[in-house]
Amino acid sequence: MSLLIIGGTGTLGRQIVLQALTKGYQVRCLVRNFRKANFLKEWGVELVYGDLSRPETIPPCLKGISAIIDASTSRPNEQDSLKKVDWDGKLCLIEAAKAANIQRFIFFSPQNVEQFDNIPLMKLKYGIETKLKESGIPYTIFRLTGFYQGLIEQYAIPILEDLPIWVTNENTSVSYMDTQDIAKFCLRCLQLPQTANQTFFLSGLKGWVSSEIINLCEQLAGQSAKVQKVPAFILKFVSRFFGFFEWGQNISDRLAFVEILNVENNFSKSTFELYKTFKIDPAEIIQLDDYFLEYFIRLLRRLRDINFEDVQKQKNLII
Numbered sequence: 001m002s003l004l005i006i007g008g009t010g011t012l013g014r015q016i017v018l019q020a021l022t023k024g025y026q027v028r029c030l031v032r033n034f035r036k037a038n039f040l041k042e043w044g045v046e047l048v049y050g051d052l053s054r055p056e057t058i059p060p061c062l063k064g065i066s067a068i069i070d071a072s073t074s075r076p077n078e079q080d081s082l083k084k085v086d087w088d089g090k091l092c093l094i095e096a097a098k099a100a101n102i103q104r105f106i107f108f109s110p111q112n113v114e115q116f117d118n119i120p121l122m123k124l125k126y127g128i129e130t131k132l133k134e135s136g137i138p139y140t141i142f143r144l145t146g147f148y149q150g151l152i153e154q155y156a157i158p159i160l161e162d163l164p165i166w167v168t169n170e171n172t173s174v175s176y177m178d179t180q181d182i183a184k185f186c187l188r189c190l191q192l193p194q195t196a197n198q199t200f201f202l203s204g205l206k207g208w209v210s211s212e213i214i215n216l217c218e219q220l221a222g223q224s225a226k227v228q229k230v231p232a233f234i235l236k237f238v239s240r241f242f243g244f245f246e247w248g249q250n251i252s253d254r255l256a257f258v259e260i261l262n263v264e265n266n267f268s269k270s271t272f273e274l275y276k277t278f279k280i281d282p283a284e285i286i287q288l289d290d291y292f293l294e295y296f297i298r299l300l301r302r303l304r305d306i307n308f309e310d311v312q313k314q315k316n317l318i319i
């Protein structure tokens with residue numbers, strides 16, 4: 001099976017690429033910047049030029065491809081490209097996939113996407129889910145929770161840099177996942193015909209409230225967090241008012257994410273069934289505490305190496 005992966009340079013996409021290569025798939029990545037994607041080439045990927053905001057570049061990338069894994073989305077710092085990438089580009093991709101007789105099209109959306117048509121990206125994602133289902137292409141949609149990788153920026157770095165952490169709803173627990181595990185589900189579905197034409201709600205095994213994540217990071221960092229508790233409606237007002245400024249934009253993005261994840265869900269009931277369907281042992285799943293522990297160990301090692309290099313440089317200067 002030859003795979004076309006879109007978004008291979010992204011947080012989730014690169015994990016899918018790595019695991020697909022390890023499993024022996026022929027992997028082609030549609031990329032818009034060869035220099036940025038050079039690491040994929042070094043891993044053994046065939047790179048082809050394509051840009052979702054330039055629809056004419058899409059169809060040639062599908063030649064000889066049997067399955068598409070679309071892990072792309074417009075970058076938050078490219079606000080103008082939202083409709084071009086997540087709507088026009090995706091519609092063109094679906095059309096091209098149909099013409100190329102693609103055997104499986106895998107797409108990712110955030111959880112609860114259908115409940116947030118007031119958030120532009122959510123509205124587009126839900127619209128594309130619908131178009132994909134109507135297209136007749138065998139599809140698999142994964143509705144995802146938050147990534148562990150995003151928590152580093154949200155919690156670990158602010159604690160390490162003594163910056164405030166904005167918290168809204170203390171009681172909502174979210175079952176975050178490592179992108180490595182999401183990649184595992186994604187590739188496994190290619191081997192399971194019964195996963196075609198289905199939507200799966202993917203989530204981790206344990207729910208975490210923000211105070212638990214903050215406590216964990218405080219312990220590992222040996223530093224306390226500056227927690228700013230703000231009711232969601234005030235945060236919404238502030239972000240609308242100060243949205244032009246970078247920090248206002250950050251809050252606004254955070255809020256959108258917090259809102260989406262705050263909707264109660266029934267994941268826990270179906271999670272074990274899901275792992276059974278995909279033949280994935282829950283014991284294989286990376287736990288959040290282990291993920292953070294590894295991150296802080298790597299960081300401390302790096303800091304130790306930098307200190308060591310500094311000492312060596314100073315010694316050399318003295319000599």
Ligand SMILES: NC(=O)c1ccc[n+]([C@@H]2O[C@H](COP(=O)([O-])OP(=O)(O)OC[C@H]3O[C@@H](n4cnc5c(N)ncnc54)[C@H](OP(=O)(O)O)[C@@H]3O)[C@@H](O)[C@H]2O)c1
Nearest residue numbers: 007009010011012051052053072073108109110144146147
């Ligand atoms: N992050 C989360 O917590 C989360 C939660 C739920 C669902 N999801 C979904 O999971 C998927 C992966 O998310 P992610 O966080 O891994 O994404 P990401 O890190 O932001 O990566 C986005 C990818 O899309 C590519 N891309 C952007 N514009 C493009 C264009 N015009 N043409 C071609 N490629 C383009 C980027 O390429 P460049 O490197 O060239 O920019 C990059 O590879 C997305 O569908 C997202 O909606 C994410």
